[in-house]
Amino acid sequence: MPIELRDVTYTYMKGTPFERTALQNVSLTIADGSLTAIAGHTGSGKSTLVQHLNGLLHPTKGEVLVDGVNLAGKKEEAGLARRKVGMVFQYPEQQLFEETVAADIAFGPKNLELSEDEVNRRVRSAMEFVQLDYETYKDVSPFRLSGGQMRRVAIAGVLALKPDYLVLDEPTAGLDPQAREELLRRIVDLHRKKKLTIIVVSHNMEDIARMAERVVFMHDGHVLVDAPPSKAFLADEKMREAGLTAPPTVALLSILRDKGLQVDADAFTADEAVKRILKAIQKKGGAKC
């Protein structure tokens, strides 16, 4: 069953002069087993949007359904539905508080009132999944870890809840290139191996191009583009309107095409781009490589 947003409008500080509508009539369906990326410049409403997915915010108008259950509905039912959606906030390492890594990761499962065995099992498997060795790190203070490691602890804390859906808000912000690379690979793994439905909010077009199956561009609280990456990134005008720039490979290929080379611009990795260019050059019967 999917997550469904039906005609969602959200207004901050309603009834004061500071009233601001962050979302306007947004309708979206996040299909089971998909990996969706949401992009948009600051203030476009993407963070507000994802906070609706696990009921942290309730729409001013419209409704959010998770597996057919309205999140603003009956308390018990809605509570269970909310738990299915795991949420990793921006800079999640700033929410660590326990004395040891294992205790922090166990916070979520303990709140679910699971047995101690089950909690331990979940902590262990979550740590394994984010590639933190259980024996080495379980008794270390999370505040002694590096930024990338802290973030992995925080993500493990959410994974230990075993959600069906995982929402990540700017998961790679502030990480060094290597940590970023690794984290992205882990996210794709979660999607492929654990069959998690994943929603990623990101500024980074390259990241999005590489992993997303579907791209949603937000602008001024509206959904501007909702398409697979191969289409979304080619909608130049819409991207400019949303204040976004195409991933570097698409940008390069577009320039080549403008200069007269017959090349398809829908390549999202360097390798793919090289192949496209080679193909185009060979077709042209020009230089031999």
Place this chain on the structure above:
Amino acid sequence: MLTDITIGQFFPGTSILHRLDPRAKLLLLLVLMAAIFVFDTPGGYAVLTGLALLLAATSGVPLSMYFRSLRPLWWILAFTFLIHLCATPGEVFFHFWIFDMTKEGLSRGFFLCLRLTLLILFSSLLTFTTSPLSLTDGMERLLRPLKVVGVPAHELAMMMTIALRFVPTLIEETDTIMKAQQSRGADFSTGNALKRVRHLVPILVPLFISSFRRADELATAMEARCYRGGEGRTRMKELHVGGIDYAAAGVTALLFAAMGAMKMAGI
């Protein structure tokens, strides 16, 4: 939500109150608050209430905000009123069980509530129409003479500016942390008192850590820009006392004279 809270919030505008010098506003506010206690006659209250209402109406701040600022006080007001209504000796006009409601109590309770309401209203007028920055500027300037006796005016003002600057940031951060912990199944609103206090740990620890980090970063940033206290610092926007401020002081003085006269005449 937490981010929807308004504490002493500033509403930008161009009303007379907005254009007054913050020092003038601060001093006149103090004087008016004193007046609430000094001129405790019906005539005096009528003048002060009229002034407060007039200023509120012309301030350009939505009137609902003034009601909001009074809201936390409803209980105290109701309680004060009832106590005075029932505990003041005098002419009984209504008897219920062990309570004797007196006419004297009615008027005393009413005036006490009015006094409290006026105090809140006048301070709301100040905070709604003065940006926190100019407010602390004004305070710094007013406290400067006290430097002679060792009051660190500039440092106090700087601390206040920084504290005010970080209130919204911290509120926002608390909000995010709460949401994050809620997403991990934390529940802040159920359980007994002890449990609830324990539930605060997952919020307070991250909040403290980030506050220390912010303080450290801010200190470094200030030092990197050669901040070394108030000695010899000039400012880009000097405060100026203008005609409008003298006019406001004049009006206040006139009102004082009127209220004084009324008090002497016993109105």
